[in-house]
Structure formats: C-alpha cells, structure tokens
Amino acid sequence: MQTLVCQPAGAPALFSAEGMVGVVFLLTVALVVAGAMIAVSARRLVRAVSGLAVCFTGLAGVYYFLLSPFLAMMQMLIYVGAVSILIAFGIMMATPEEQQTAGMRHRATLAGPLAFSVAALIFAALTVLGLKTEWQVFPRQGTFDIKAVGMSLLTTHGFVFELISVVLLLAIIGALVLAQRGRN
Amino acid sequence: MQLLNLYNCLPTYLVLGALLFAFGVYGMVVRRTVIGMLISSEFILAAASTNFMAFNRFLAPDPAVGQVFTLFIMAIAAAEAAIAVSIMIAVYRNYKSIETDDMVDLQG
Numbered sequence: 001m002q003t004l005v006c007q008p009a010g011a012p013a014l015f016s017a018e019g020m021v022g023v024v025f026l027l028t029v030a031l032v033v034a035g036a037m038i039a040v041s042a043r044r045l046v047r048a049v050s051g052l053a054v055c056f057t058g059l060a061g062v063y064y065f066l067l068s069p070f071l072a073m074m075q076m077l078i079y080v081g082a083v084s085i086l087i088a089f090g091i092m093m094a095t096p097e098e099q100q101t102a103g104m105r106h107r108a109t110l111a112g113p114l115a116f117s118v119a120a121l122i123f124a125a126l127t128v129l130g131l132k133t134e135w136q137v138f139p140r141q142g143t144f145d146i147k148a149v150g151m152s153l154l155t156t157h158g159f160v161f162e163l164i165s166v167v168l169l170l171a172i173i174g175a176l177v178l179a180q181r182g183r184n
Numbered sequence: 185m186q187l188l189n190l191y192n193c194l195p196t197y198l199v200l201g202a203l204l205f206a207f208g209v210y211g212m213v214v215r216r217t218v219i220g221m222l223i224s225s226e227f228i229l230a231a232a233s234t235n236f237m238a239f240n241r242f243l244a245p246d247p248a249v250g251q252v253f254t255l256f257i258m259a260i261a262a263a264e265a266a267i268a269v270s271i272m273i274a275v276y277r278n279y280k281s282i283e284t285d286d287m288v289d290l291q292g
Binding site for chain 2: 012049065083120135143168181
C-alpha cells in the first residue's frame with residue numbers, strides 16, 4: 001500500500017490527542033453516511049430533507065478535517081441553513097398530503113435493484129481508481145488561511161467571482177418570475 | 185491503530201466522495217418526485233466538492249484554489265436549488281402533483 005497519501009503517516013494510540021481526533025473523524029464520516037442513507041431511502045420527503053441536513057452537517061466536519069474551517073462554516077450556513085430549509089419549504093408548499101410519501105405507486109419493479117447495482121458499480125470503480133492511482137504530491141507554496149482565500153478570490157479568480165454574483169442575481173430574479181407565473 | 189489515522193489519508197476522502205456520488209446516482213434513478221431528485225443532485229454536487237477539498241488538502245501546490253472552487257460550487261448549488269424549487273412550485277400549480285410520472289404533456 002505504498003500509493004496511499006498519508007501526511008503524516010503513523011498510527012496514534014487510542015487514548016492520545018491524535019487518537020481522539022481520529023475517533024471524532026470516524027463519527028463525522030458515520031454522520032455523513034447515515035444522513036445520505038436516510039436522505040436517499042426515506043419514504044417521507046420531510047425525513048429525506050432531514051437526512052440531507054444531517055449529511056451536510058457531517059460534511060462540514062469533514063471540511064474542518066481538511067484544514068478549512070471557513071469552508072466548514074460556509075457549508076453550515078449555505079447548505080444546512082439555506083438549501084435544506086428551502087427544500088423543506090418547497091415540500092410544504094408544493095406537496096399534496098397523499099404524495100408526501102415520496103411516490104411509491106406503480107413503480108417498475110426492476111428500477112430499485114438496477115439502480116442499486118449501477119450505483120454500486122460506480123462506487124466500486126471510483127474507489128479502485130482512488131486507491132490505485134499513484135498520486136503525485138507537489139511542493140506546497142501557499143497557505144490554508146482565510147486571507148489567502150480572500151486574496152485569491154479577489155485577484156486571480158476575480159472575474160469568476162463577479163460572474164457568480166451575476167448568476168446568483170439572475171437566479172433570484174428567475175425564481176421570483178417562475179414562482180409568480182400562474183398565480184391568479 | 186491505522187484506523188485512527190484515516191483523517192490524514194487522501195483515499196479516505198476519495199472513497200467518501202465516491203460513496204456520496206453513488207448515493208446521488210441511486211437516488212436520482214429511484215426517486216419518483218422532483219424534490220427527491222433535487223435532494224439526490226445535491227449529493228452529487230457534495231461529492232464533487234469533497235473531492236476538490238481532498239485534493240486541495242493533500243496534493244495541490246496552492247491550497248487556496250480548491251477552497252475557492254468549492255465556494256463556487258456552493259454558490260451554483262444554491263442558485264440551482266432556488267430555481268428548482270420555484271419550477272417545482274410552478275409545476276405544482278399546473279399539475280397539482282410533483283411526481284415525474286404526471287408530467288407527460290410532451291409524451292416523454
């Protein structure tokens with residue numbers, strides 16, 4: 001297993017500081033996986049959205065482990081605080097009572113197992129790809145701090161930053177127009 | 185205990201990203217409502233962000249780039265969710281349903 005990129009490589013004891021960090025990381029990953037399972041398989045849509053929020057909370061923890069507290073905060077703010085709530089409002093506004101069970105009538109019997117096998121195949125392929133590739137580590141030049149992110153956002157990626165703001169503005173206007181249409 | 189050092193290893197995050205992507209694809213196929221498909225698409229985007237953040241942490245020379253790209257993905261995902269929910273509400277007004285089986289006016 002020489003291909004694994006571990007920095008630093010090692011095996012901390014369970015009751016050391018690093019070991020506790022490892023335990024917390026495993027709990028975070030369990031949160032992500034459990035939330036994703038609930039979100040994909042729950043019958044009631046409200047439960048699916050709750051699973052989505054749980055999964056994104058766990059992902060914020062994963063981002064924290066990837067040395068980016070700023071992104072973890074943004075994940076909580078945007079995904080857990082905004083997107084999940086938005087979808088929950090969508091469910092409340094646009095779902096008749098009898099359809100809140102995610103629609104299980106006259107589904108093709110083959111769709112479930114077929115989808116599962118396709119997803120399992122994709123997962124296996126991506127996993128093998130991730131484990132077998134010889135990743136090449138480049139010497140580090142920048143830092144992880146939020147100042148570097150802000151500088152890069154306003155200098156190197158300034159044009160994309162402006163473009164994203166235009167996209168968000170158009171999305172707001174488009175959402176208003178779309179939701180207004182047909183109201184009488 | 186090698187298990188406790190997993191958070192310092194790149195493949196852990198790649199496997200997590202692959203798992204999220206597979207969940208997204210599975211939900212996309214299985215779900216019969218527009219909201220269910222929207223939730224699944226969020227998982228696919230989250231998988232992409234996780235991979236970007238992992239490569240950013242372990243391999244990239246400049247660690248700011250991956251964070252900026254993940255921020256862009258978040259912005260696009262928020263815009264996409266807003267548009268999708270408003271389309272869903274408009275569809276619900278016309279069809280009184282959000283099931284994909286009911287939206288067959290174009291004989292799709």
